[in-house]
Amino acid sequence: MRTFAVSALREPPFPARRHEGSDVVAGETTAWAESFGLIGSGHRLSRLRRADAAGLAGRAYPDGPLDRLRLLTDLISWLFVMDDACDEDGLGDAPTRLAPVVAALLDVLDRHGEATAAPADAGPLGAALHDLCRRVRARGHSPLLLRFVARLRDYLLALLWEAANREHRRAPGVAEYVQMRRHTGGVHPSFALTDLALDGLPGAALRSDPALLAVDTLAADLVCWCNDVFSYGKERAAPDGHNLVTVIARESGRDEAGALRAAADRFNDALAAYLVAETDLLATGEAALRPVLAARRNWIRATYDWSLVAARYA
Template sequence: MTKATKILLPDLVSHCTFKLRHSRHRKQITTETKKWLFKDGNLLGKSRQMYHGLKCGLLTSMTYPDAGYTQLRVVNDYLTYLFHLDNLSDDMDNRGTVSTADEVLNSLYHPRTWNSSARVGKMTRDYYKRLICTASPGTQQRFIETFDFFFQSVTQQASDRAAGVIPDLESYIALRRDTSGCKPCWALIEYAYNLDIPDEVMEHPVIRNLGEAANDLVTWSNDIFSYNVEQSKGDTHNMICVVMNEEGLDLQSAVDFVGDMCKQSIDRFNEERSRLPSWGPEIDRDVSVYVNGLADWIVGSLHWSFDSERYFGKSGRKVKSSRVVELLPQRR
């Protein structure tokens, strides 16, 4: 069987009908976060070039378009730091994700008393001290808990990768919902818009299902977009590889399979949105803002994936139009 040299991406952009919006603070937050990130010699050489190609300020601008400057800046600092967590933790003797988690989580649970010289700890305390100035107690708790889940799942992913394990689809989906890092970003929707939604409302099945559907779309589409770079490195922790292994599909059929799952997650989001109950005018207003924030993440992440250089280099616009991706050679 001839080895595939290209894949055709599913047309997720057309399937998503949510309005794409931008924040007027984009340029300002990009400039300020850059100063913050590069402080004390952070990110040199190739890592610095990758930062510019990432265009994280654009992602923040499209996923929190109505947030005020102060909140948007904290969100952008966090998202940028999340993308570069590996680089920021490289002064910790490469002891892996467990030591990084210790630094980050201690900085979150004890922002005023935990002291460490590690850059990742310093940066965590810095943005979190700003976040807790206005974030509700429930928002703070959800942010920390879901970030804790993120590190637990990333540690499991690193273990699977080292052992060459390709999980089954059900296990992969459960793990990927945490390795995506989306759940803390959902808590940041609450923070960005100064929401104070009661815990029992946030735990309602419809609200949880909406968050899950948005997470699935962002995460599974990311697996499609990042597949080319990952396959060139021999990384199999990707839904396309999982589907090929479990369903016995060829590459393009697996891409189509995951693409259909992405489309179904958008449909699922719309269906759950139509089922939202009422908790009274004040809570309903906050819930509406929160759910709109999830929709902004769905549409914003899709468009940003082609604007960023993270997945398609300088060819993002061309790929967005043609949907054709030429596969990179595998590194030996």
């Protein structure tokens, strides 16, 4: 599938970069996941290493202090573990199985990283999530902590949507899938931590500007659709159809080749729209927008470059 993706997807026209501390952080984040019981020796450890969270984080955040890269890498590792538990280990096969886990994790999020430990019944996923929230809280930026927690809540509730689809063998339509994919991809909480790593964040009025929100949505779509095209070879056998190529094929009646082409075209069109929207925002002269837009560029490029080499989709 990589051969098709490379030939059909437009390469994002942004510099390809990688944080020089990525290899150091890779070992640290694996140790962090092990310390919370997210993984042990064997299959789950190998699976997380193959995912290369540090490789993705290091490309999305190529400059800056190592502790900020570590926080982003730990979040991405947590998201990979959660996704794999749902997609490959059976946790997400039915909402009745997933719901108690989600409820415990929502309880953790509702505590907003307070100094007290995670609830005793939160399990390894909850304990690690509490640690992430605690570290975000310690940075002293309350609005971004609230945004981070809210986006993770969206992610968890979207996983229940996926589980309901699996249980009923329901195939979502393209519009519904596109909307929910922005949440199941875990992109927005990752954006939040990348923004937290920046020295300057735009104020509330600028952060809620419709033009910037539209760019955020386009960037999230590009990250998710790039992932869908690269991962389709691995995911096409899954019966639930949570992949852009699959939902396009089912709704349009296209064959596999046609659906792949349509998914790639959707990515390419969105990338063109992103470049126009970004240019318009930069033309406003708002200096506070530049680091945020640079972070979105880095994420789009990072996903493309990481997907080229990630063993996760081999």
